[in-house]
Amino acid sequence: MITCRELISFLADYLEGNLAPTERVAFEEHLGVCPDCVNYVESYKTTHKAIPLAYADENDPAPSEVPEELIQAILEARPKRE
Amino acid sequence: MSTSTCQAGNFADEPTLLAALQGGDDRAYHFLVVTHSPHLLAVSRRFMRNEVDAQDVLQDAFLSAFKALPSFRGDAKLSTWLHSIVVRAALMKLRARKPQWKRELSIDDVLPRFSDGFDHRDNPGPAWRSTVEQELHSKEVCSLVRQAIDRLPEIYRVVVMLRDIDGLDTQETAELLGVTTTVIKTRLHRARMALRELLDPSLAGV
Numbered sequence: 001m002i003t004c005r006e007l008i009s010f011l012a013d014y015l016e017g018n019l020a021p022t023e024r025v026a027f028e029e030h031l032g033v034c035p036d037c038v039n040y041v042e043s044y045k046t047t048h049k050a051i052p053l054a055y056a057d058e059n060d061p062a063p064s065e066v067p068e069e070l071i072q073a074i075l076e077a078r079p080k081r082e
Numbered sequence: 083m084s085t086s087t088c089q090a091g092n093f094a095d096e097p098t099l100l101a102a103l104q105g106g107d108d109r110a111y112h113f114l115v116v117t118h119s120p121h122l123l124a125v126s127r128r129f130m131r132n133e134v135d136a137q138d139v140l141q142d143a144f145l146s147a148f149k150a151l152p153s154f155r156g157d158a159k160l161s162t163w164l165h166s167i168v169v170r171a172a173l174m175k176l177r178a179r180k181p182q183w184k185r186e187l188s189i190d191d192v193l194p195r196f197s198d199g200f201d202h203r204d205n206p207g208p209a210w211r212s213t214v215e216q217e218l219h220s221k222e223v224c225s226l227v228r229q230a231i232d233r234l235p236e237i238y239r240v241v242v243m244l245r246d247i248d249g250l251d252t253q254e255t256a257e258l259l260g261v262t263t264t265v266i267k268t269r270l271h272r273a274r275m276a277l278r279e280l281l282d283p284s285l286a287g288v
Contacts, residue, residue, distance in 0.1 A: 012267065042209065070137050
């Protein structure tokens, strides 16, 4: 059976479905007997979900977040009509 | 013209906006900058962690976009195109900065340790509390996650942002950073493990 260290090193490949069938079986056998690794896998998956959510407000920021002077500086750099 | 007077007007559809931009219409440029700057500045702030640099990156990015506009065919949405230009400008600025490794956390200090001779994890601690999934949208947890990402060494932080926030795939990330896909996969896994460790004290149950 694989060790806890090996399970954690294979975790990303396991979650992405990249393990060979025999490796997957060994991974899941370990999870069947190791509650610490079950907890680790769950918290790793939660971490992965939390990352984009932490920046979700980036998609809907207030226009007032941008200083007017910055807008003007950018506009002054635009190509001018001949 | 003040930003408050900017109206969508005739620029609500992208082909019209693009044609106006390529024709040098001042109102179209104003509309483009006012509409897209809030999101793009937020993206830049996430990479740069410094307001002056974030604003510089936004200016550099728009300058690049203005130069490239004549040859832009509208294959992607303008928002997607501008987002990718900001990310490239931010990466260029980060590369040009002096190395900050002396102030950075060592990733090895926040990876799981296995020292009992049987390859069990040291001090595994309790599971995360059962309500964590519902808390992921809360301001408190979002703030904890942002702080944890900010603590990562830059080479890991950038990979997490490109893959997990900007939504690039492994190949695209590898090309942008000039490394192999294997390096990206390894850095991403190590970064997520490190983030899990950094969040553990706040999210573990009692």
